[in-house]
Amino acid sequence: TVDFIFKQIFKTALKQLEAEKKKELLVSRKKKAEDTIVNVNGELIGKDGTSFVYGPCAVESYEQVDAVAKSISEKGLKLIRGGAYKPRTSPYDFQGLGLEGLKILSEVGKKRGLGVVTEIVTPGDLDEALEYIDVIQIGARNMQNFELLKAAGATDKPVLLKRGLAATIDEFIHAAEYIMSKGNENIILCERGIRTYEKATRNTLDISAVPILKQETHLPVMVDVTHSTGRRDLLLPCAKAAIAIGADGVMAEVHPDPSVALSDQQQQMDIPTFDAFHDELLKFMKQYDVVK
Amino acid sequence: TVDFIFKQIFKTALKQLEAEKKKELLVSRKKKAEDTIVNVNGELIGKDGTSFVYGPCAVESYEQVDAVAKSISEKGLKLIRGGAYKPRTSPYDFQGLGLEGLKILSEVGKKRGLGVVTEIVTPGDLDEALEYIDVIQIGARNMQNFELLKAAGATDKPVLLKRGLAATIDEFIHAAEYIMSKGNENIILCERGIRTYEKATRNTLDISAVPILKQETHLPVMVDVTHSTGRRDLLLPCAKAAIAIGADGVMAEVHPDPSVALSDQQQQMDIPTFDAFHDELLKFMKQYDVVK
C-alpha cells in the first residue's frame, strides 16, 4: 500500500494541475476578480442594474421590426434583438431573410437609437454582417461550433453566447473561453433553458446557473425567458426570478402580431402584452421613481 | 376521407373527455378558483406572504434540535422541520432516530411554540406519528408511494408533498390528487429540484414549476432550496428567486454544527449563516415588490 499511496499522490498532482489550468481560464473570476462590463450602444451591461434585450424572434419586414423598435425606444431602452439567420429544425421552415434582414435591423436600429443584437450561424457570414450589427449572438445550437466561436473572438464586437441545449455549465464556460482566447473580452453569457424530461415547458430554466456563472466567471449573465419557457404566461414570473437571483439582463421576444409570426408564434408577446410585461417588471424592481 | 374525419371526430371526443376528467381533479384551479390556505400552528401558508420552514436535515439529539428551534423562534417564525425517518440511498447510512426523533421534535416544538414538519415514509408509521407532528411530509422518493399518499389523505393533518426526483408536473399534481381524493384538503406542494444531466448542482431547481403549479392547482407551493441545489452558496440567491416568482414558502436546512451532521453536511447552514440568510431575505423582500 505504499505503492497505493504514491499512485494517489501522483493522481493528486494531476488533479491539482487541472485545477491550476482551470484557474488560468481567461473568463475565470480567479483570473480577474472584478466584473466585466460590456458597453453596447451606451448600455453598460453588467453594471447598470438590469439590461433588457427585446425584439422579434425573426426579422420579417421593416415595418414589423420598426413597430417593436418604437415600443422599445419609448421605454427608454437601448437594445433590440431580431434573427436574420434562423437555425430551424427543418430545412423547409422559414430560414430568415439573411443579409436583407441585417440591413433592416441596422436601419431601424439607427432610426430608433437601438443597438442591434443578432445571431450569426457560420463564420462565412460574419464579415459581411459586422457593419450592420452591434452584438454577435451565438445561439444554443452553435455553442460548440468552435470555429464560429473563434471567428467571433477575433472580431471587436461584443458576443452574446447562449448556453447549448444540453450543455453543462463547465462546457458553457469553456465555450466562452474559446471566444476570449482569441482576444475578445466582451462576452455576455445567456442562460436559455436546458433540455430535460419535463414537457410542461419547452426547456427547463436552470435558474441556479446564474449565480454559478457569476461566481465562476467575471462575465455578465442574462436570462432568455422566452426560449427557456416557450410559454407567454411564464415570461413575467421567470423574468422576476431572473432579476431576483442576480441576472444582469433579461431577453424576451416581442412581435407586433404573434399570430402571423413566421416562427415561435406561441411564445412571442404582442405590443400591449409587452408594455404590461415591462411595466410589471419595473414595479417589481420598484424602479418607476429611479433613473436607471 | 369521410372515414378519416369521423375517426378524428371520435378521437376529439375522447380528448375532450380526458380534458373534462382533468378539469374535475379536486386539486385543480378549475374545480376551485380561490387559493387553499393551510393553517399550521397559526401560520397561514398560502396567505401570509412567504412562510419559512427551517430545521435540521435529521434529528440527532434534543440539544441539536433545540439550538435550531431557538434561532427559528427568535426570528418570530412558527415552523420547524427535521427528519426522524431518513430515506437513505444505502442501508448502512444513518437511518434516523425514528419514533424517538418524533418525540424530540414534539417536545422542542412545544417548548418553542413551533409547528413540526417531518417526513413519514411508510403507512405503518403514520398512526404512532400523528400525535407528535403537525405536518406530514412526503418525500421525493415516495411521491408515487400511492398507499402512503392515501394513508396521509385519510388523516386530518396537513401534508407537505415533495416533487419526485424525476416527476413531471402532471404526475406531481396527480400525486396530490391521491391525497385529496381521500378527503384531506390541506396539501402544500414543494418543488425540490429535478434530476437532469447537469452536475454543478445536486438537482436542477425547476423554478418555473412554481407559477405552473399555482396556475394549475389551488394549493400553496413551496421551494426547498437545500435539496434543489445541494450547495450552501446557492441557498440565498435561489430563495430570492423562489420568492420573486411567487412561491408561498421557502424550506432550508439548518444545523448547529454542519461539519458533524449525520447527513447532508455540505448543504446545511450553521446558525450564524442562517441568521444572515434570513436577514438578507427580509431585506430583499423590502427592496422588491413581492407582495402576492
Place this chain on the structure above:
Amino acid sequence: TVDFIFKQIFKTALKQLEAEKKKELLVSRKKKAEDTIVNVNGELIGKDGTSFVYGPCAVESYEQVDAVAKSISEKGLKLIRGGAYKPRTSPYDFQGLGLEGLKILSEVGKKRGLGVVTEIVTPGDLDEALEYIDVIQIGARNMQNFELLKAAGATDKPVLLKRGLAATIDEFIHAAEYIMSKGNENIILCERGIRTYEKATRNTLDISAVPILKQETHLPVMVDVTHSTGRRDLLLPCAKAAIAIGADGVMAEVHPDPSVALSDQQQQMDIPTFDAFHDELLKFMKQYDVVK
C-alpha cells in the same frame, strides 16, 4: 504545499475507505464472485440461458389470465407475470383487483404449472400476498420505498426489483442491498428504461446497464422490453439486443385482447403477436434445436 499534500493524502484515505465500504456490499461481485442463481418454479434464473417472464399488465379476470397462461405454458415456459396492485399516475385509473387478482394468478399458475411474478406496493399487503405468489416484484416507483424493500428482504420469496424511473445504477444497486441486508439473497434486477428527454419511446432503454450490473453485482439481470419502449413495434428488436448483451431474462406484456385492456393498451401484445415474437427470439438464438 506540504500542507496540501497531507490534505490530499487524507482525502485519499477517505476515498479508499469508501471504496472498501462499497466492496463490502452483499450484492457486490467483490463480495461474491460466482453468479447468484434464483430458482423459481424450477426455472433457474441466471443459469439456464435466457428466462422469459410474460403476462398481462393487469389481472382483469380469470379468463384473461388463463388465456395468456395457456399460451405461455404451450411454449414450455415456467413463469407468468400480472399486476393485481397497480400503481397508476391518477387515483381515478384502474387500480387493480388486489387480493382477488392474486387469487386468480395463483389458481391459474397452479393449473398451468407457472410460477407467479406480481408486484407488491406496500409492506402491509405483503403478508396476505405471500401464499399466492412466487416472486415479489417491486416496481420502478417503489425502488426507493425502503420499508417495502426491507419487508421483502425479510421474506423467503425471490424478489424482482425494477430500476427506478430515474434511478442511477448506483442507487439501483443500493436498493438491492436493502433487500439483501435483511437476509434475502434471491434478487433479480430488472432494467426497464430510464426517463430522458427523448419522447419517441416511453422511456429510454439503458441497454448498457445490463453488463454494468452483471459486473458490479452477482445477481441475475432482466430487461423489461415493454416498459422501456412503450411500443409494440420495438419489443422484438429490443429483446434481441437484451439477449445479445447478456441479459438473463426478458419481460414483456401479453394480453388476449389489448384493445380492451384496462391499462397499457398501446404496448401489450395479443396472442398471435406474442407467438410470433417468441418464435423470432428462438430463431435469433438459434435455439429450436437446443434444449434450454
Place this chain on the structure above:
Amino acid sequence: TVDFIFKQIFKTALKQLEAEKKKELLVSRKKKAEDTIVNVNGELIGKDGTSFVYGPCAVESYEQVDAVAKSISEKGLKLIRGGAYKPRTSPYDFQGLGLEGLKILSEVGKKRGLGVVTEIVTPGDLDEALEYIDVIQIGARNMQNFELLKAAGATDKPVLLKRGLAATIDEFIHAAEYIMSKGNENIILCERGIRTYEKATRNTLDISAVPILKQETHLPVMVDVTHSTGRRDLLLPCAKAAIAIGADGVMAEVHPDPSVALSDQQQQMDIPTFDAFHDELLKFMKQYDVVK
C-alpha cells in the same frame, strides 16, 4: 359545441397537413421504401451485413495511423476513421493536426486500401478536405450546424451524420434532411449515445433509436460504441447489442498505445484488445441469427 367540433376538425386538418409534410421528407421511408446503400471504397454500407469503422480518435502521426490501418486491413475490412479537426471542450486541449492529419489519413488509406472517414467541423474546411477523404463525418456537436450540413449536402461524398448530444430522433432525422435537400443521398446515420442523468457511462446508448431510425428513414444506421459508453469494458457487449438490434455498422476507436493518446485515453482499444474484440463479434454473429 358545434363550434367546438368545427374547431377540432380544423385542428385535425392542420395535423394531417403536418403529417403529409413529414411524409414528404426525402429521407423518409414513406418517400422511398427500399434501403439506401452507401458505397464507400467498395463496402456497401446498409447491404453487406455489418460494416465496421475502426480507427484512432485523433490522427497523431503517420506511424500511429498506419499501425491501426495495418490491423484493420489484415481483418479484411475496408474503412478507417480518424480525427484531424478535433472539436474539444477546452481551447487548450489538443485540437488535431488539421490538413496535415488529412494527408496522413489519405496516404495511409491508399497504402492499406482503406476508405477514410473523418470529421469536418466548418464549411470553410470542406473544399480542401475533399481530395483526401472518402466520407465526411459530421460530429455530435455540429448536428445542427445547418450551414455545415448544407455544405456537405452539396458535395458528392457520403456523409456520416452523428446524433447530437441531446438531439431527439426527430431533430436527427431533420438534420439528415438538410443534407439530402441539397442533393446528396449518401447519408449514414450514427447513434452515439445521448446525454442523461446517468453517470456510470459517458453517455447513454439509446439502442432503440436504431430500429426507429430504420423504420422512419431508408438510411443505413451505425452505432458508435466508443462515444456512447466511454468505457472500454462495454465496447464488446454494446457492439453485440447493436448488431442484434439491426444496426448496419459499428464504430469503435483503436489506438496503438491508448495510454499516450492525445485524447480519449480511457476509451480507445489497443491492438490486441481490438483483435480480440473483432474476433468475438465475428463469433457472436455466427452464434446468433443476425443476417439482416
